[in-house]
Amino acid sequence: MRRDVQEGPEIWLRGPVAAPGPGAAEPVHPAATARHYSWVGTHGGAGVSTLAAVYGGHDSGRDWPGPDAPRSVLLVARTHASGLAAAARALDAFRLGEAPAGLDLDALVLVADAPGRLPKPLDRHVRQLASVIDVYRVPWVSDWRLGDLGGRPPRGTETLARLTGAAQRRG
Numbered sequence: 001m002r003r004d005v006q007e008g009p010e011i012w013l014r015g016p017v018a019a020p021g022p023g024a025a026e027p028v029h030p031a032a033t034a035r036h037y038s039w040v041g042t043h044g045g046a047g048v049s050t051l052a053a054v055y056g057g058h059d060s061g062r063d064w065p066g067p068d069a070p071r072s073v074l075l076v077a078r079t080h081a082s083g084l085a086a087a088a089r090a091l092d093a094f095r096l097g098e099a100p101a102g103l104d105l106d107a108l109v110l111v112a113d114a115p116g117r118l119p120k121p122l123d124r125h126v127r128q129l130a131s132v133i134d135v136y137r138v139p140w141v142s143d144w145r146l147g148d149l150g151g152r153p154p155r156g157t158e159t160l161a162r163l164t165g166a167a168q169r170r171g
Contacts (some may be wrong), residue, residue, distance in 0.1 A: 005032065010145070013053055015132055018034065023079075031093060035070070035072050035106075035163075035165075036057060036058070036070035036072065036126040037056075037057040037058065037070055037072050037073070037106065037164055038057065038058040038060045038062060038065035038069045038070045038071070038072065038074070038128065039051050039052045039057055039062070039076055039109075040058055040060045040061075040064065040065065040073050040074070040075050040076065040090070040092040041060075041061060041062045041075075041076050042061070042075055042076065042077045042083070042087045042089070043062070043077060043078070043082065043086035044062065044077065045113065046062075046076040046077050046078055046086075047078065047111040047138070048060065048061060048062075048076050049061075050097055050099055050111075050144055051074075051076060051109060051111070051138070053149045053159060054144075054149055054153055054166065055153060055160065055161065055164040055166040056165055056166055057070065057074070057164055058070050064099060064100050064103065064167050065100075065103065066075045068130050071102055071103055071104055072103075072104045072106050073099075073103050073104065073105050073106060074106055074107050074108075074109050074136075074164075075087060075090050075091070075105065075107070075108045075109065076108075076109045076110075076111065077090075077108065077109075077110055077111070078110070078111050078112075078113040079110050079111065079112055079113045079118055079122060079137075080114075080122070081121075081122065081125075082112040083110075083113065084110075084122060084125045084129065087108055087110070087129060088129065089123075091105075091108070091129070091132065091133060099102040105133070105164075107133060107135065107163070108129060108133050108134070108135045108136070109135075109136045109137075109138060109160065110126060110129075110135060110136070110137050111137065111138045112137070112138060112139050112140040113140075114140065115139075115140040115142075116118075116140075135158065136157065136163070137156070137157075138154065138160070139154050139155075139156055139157075140158055141154050153166055154168075160170040
């Protein structure tokens with residue numbers, strides 16, 4: 001029987017997964033596999049400049065990375081309703097092939113828009129987004145509001161710090 005339809009999704013938001021090779025893989029030096037990221041805001045005031053200053057990487061503002069910027073993208077949004085809606089639209093742009101060719105969408109980074117827990121409707125929206133892409137949460141940091149971007153990344157963001165290499169730079 002002939003199959004004209006390819007199975008699987010049209011676009012992989014989390015990137016391709018290579019099949020494991022035979023035998024144990026040799027250890028790789030962390031610097032050899034370090035990725036560089038472009039932070040892309042899905043709306044104004046998302047926190048791109050702050051995240052680039054704290055975690056490293058290229059600050060793309062609200063624009064797609066240019067040809068000399070890292071091709072690995074971390075989308076950024078605030079956790080308020082309009083920020084989450086903007087994040088969903090940016091994810092759709094990738095899904096529909098509207099983002100520039102050659103960009104690799106790695107994750108969505110959500111920056112708290114206020115201290116405390118999210119209201120249930122917003123938390124549900126975050127869970128929906130997390131069902132299609134890796135989501136990293138960054139808590140409210142009062143010092144950042146005052147312009148103090150020094151020190152370590154905030155507690156609870158260790159995984160993001162490892163992903164971006166901030167853990168090695170500040171460790």
